[in-house]
Amino acid sequence: MTDFAATRRCFDLPDGVIYLDGNSLGPLPRAAQARLARTLSEEWGRELIRAWNSAGWMAEPRRLGDRIGRLIGAPRGTVVVGDTLSLRLYQALAAALELVPGRSVVLSDSGNFPSDLYMAKGLIRTLDRGLELRVVAPEEIETAIDEDLAVLMLTEVDYRTGRLHDMRRLTRRAHQAGALTVWDLAHSAGALPIDVSTAEADFAVGCTYKYLNAGPGAPAFIYAAPRHVDRIEPVLAGWLGHQSPFDFDPDYRPAAGIDRLRIGTPPILALAVLDAALDVWDRVDLADVRRASLALGDLLIAEVERRCAGLTLASPRDGTQRGSQVSFRHEQGYAIMQALIARGVIGDFRAPDLIRFGLTPLYIRESEIREAVEVLEDIVRNRLWDRPEHQRRLAVT
């Protein structure tokens, strides 16, 4: 049984804030500062270049990949960490496409994160071999799977509505059609139990700055199924994916296994913070997280619908159909969110009209949901959003 009082103490949350945006940027783990200070002083500072050996830096992307693997049902040695999620998506899609030559369609849905669609289009343009990116509504994915399908590329949890795809069923359908799958776990890793092995996902990518709490712009991860990995010809053939990087071989020979998806020099300081952030998960059962998250979501929906007229639920009401966030629509969504933030209730806004709340039982309790809705009720009922400071657009929403 996960002790959520204990996990909450692992985070440094500011007073006066109810933080419902951990699905965008997780909070600071208390252990991060000391871990990073040690990496700076004792490793970089004292050991200098020697730390690549003495502190094991070169192995960190794999070691941390294994720590993440445990959270997504990936066996040891199948996940590696580094680069950004957009990049990892490009890499996974390119690898998948090379494994299914002669097929023409990459299928995704209109709820996918725009960057995934952009990266896919950029790759398809670069490949220039008649591929098409087909984007349908999320509920039409299953019927859009046909014999032309090369790769089904989906984000498991919709970044706006929280709608949850059935990874297992859709992967099976794609496989039946002779296609492969690339799953983006940005809004699922650390949010709910995932099992890429049981689901037979072919590739998966994700980020670590949301539910995994590794800090702003923390590195991404990539999973490749063991049955595929040694057949991948990396398009991003960086030296650390070489089987012997320090031979400085003029010819690229990909490393065995997941190492071939490494590219450049690993971001050691960011990996140190990720390591500290992952410590929290050692004491967590994701089934408990899921139960608690759904309870928080159900409570939020019930309280908002009871007290806040004018807000419309944009997320699935059925918890089994959603990830770990709940969103509502309101034409003044932007200003309402600014008013909430000014009062210490931090969620976020997604164009055109969504206010979005991340539910993270590691550090959020039911009492905070009630408090947050009280503030929201006050803002909506008294039109407190209708002030110039709340209407002013910020660069980042």
Added chain:
Amino acid sequence: MTDFAATRRCFDLPDGVIYLDGNSLGPLPRAAQARLARTLSEEWGRELIRAWNSAGWMAEPRRLGDRIGRLIGAPRGTVVVGDTLSLRLYQALAAALELVPGRSVVLSDSGNFPSDLYMAKGLIRTLDRGLELRVVAPEEIETAIDEDLAVLMLTEVDYRTGRLHDMRRLTRRAHQAGALTVWDLAHSAGALPIDVSTAEADFAVGCTYKYLNAGPGAPAFIYAAPRHVDRIEPVLAGWLGHQSPFDFDPDYRPAAGIDRLRIGTPPILALAVLDAALDVWDRVDLADVRRASLALGDLLIAEVERRCAGLTLASPRDGTQRGSQVSFRHEQGYAIMQALIARGVIGDFRAPDLIRFGLTPLYIRESEIREAVEVLEDIVRNRLWDRPEHQRRLAVT
């Protein structure tokens, strides 16, 4: 006049170490720890998601790009920071190739860093339009430039020998042939004065963990000449290269200017360290660095040749022909370097037989060069490399 006693005090160097490997990993700037602690506690910890606006996080890749731009002769707004050097090379080469359709050759030299060659081959394979990567000896580059040339892709300073290409002359030759250039400044940024504008370089990329001292795996940078940038169709079309990322537009519309070469979410913690590392350069004149570096190199060569029989100079003797490192060949190079490191003289080894010393006047003095050569003389004269612990291969050399 640069005060090198003052710049030396900016670094936290361990006692008993003479650090001649700043061309691989620069040492820890004293200001880094406090800068990072502030970013963690006051920005991430207190501000949470709001810091993207309140702490200006989203603008950091551009602001730091401008700080680097000053060191490489790039105008404001032409450099952006993030991702790895291998990735930036891929991005720059892809952009350049799209600007010269109908030509078939990417020309590079056998002294280029292997990752650049691997990434180029991966890109060429992906593009699948009959391009060829032609690799010639460094001294044959100029005569290999012909009318088939699409892109001349070179690292200005050879990572092994320190041989320095003439960026201005070779760029002019490439332009006369109707081609474009991509320059890798990994071993030049912070090592010597560079002026990408005067040289009319088309694209340049570089890393910040060597002479710029931003830490292990610190982010890379990319420069695109203003005359090209708005014609680039990014192959790595990430959301932060979109003209309005927070519109979450299903269609990619590239941002104006260098922003279109941004990809994913910026690595804020690494950028904070880079910011602290760049502070040192505010008090530095690169012409002074160049003079001092050449003096250190000339002294090192003279001392080694006078005292260490069996070592052969692998770098240009003429300082105007080399960057900021000096290398020697010895068949026991690996073990000699291990013996040196065991005695606190840290350089590095590059296969098959090179021992390499980085010369960084920001924190290295002539007296240390003399001391280092004393140790080297002792090792070579008394065959102290011939011990099992020095012969044992480490993972990272």
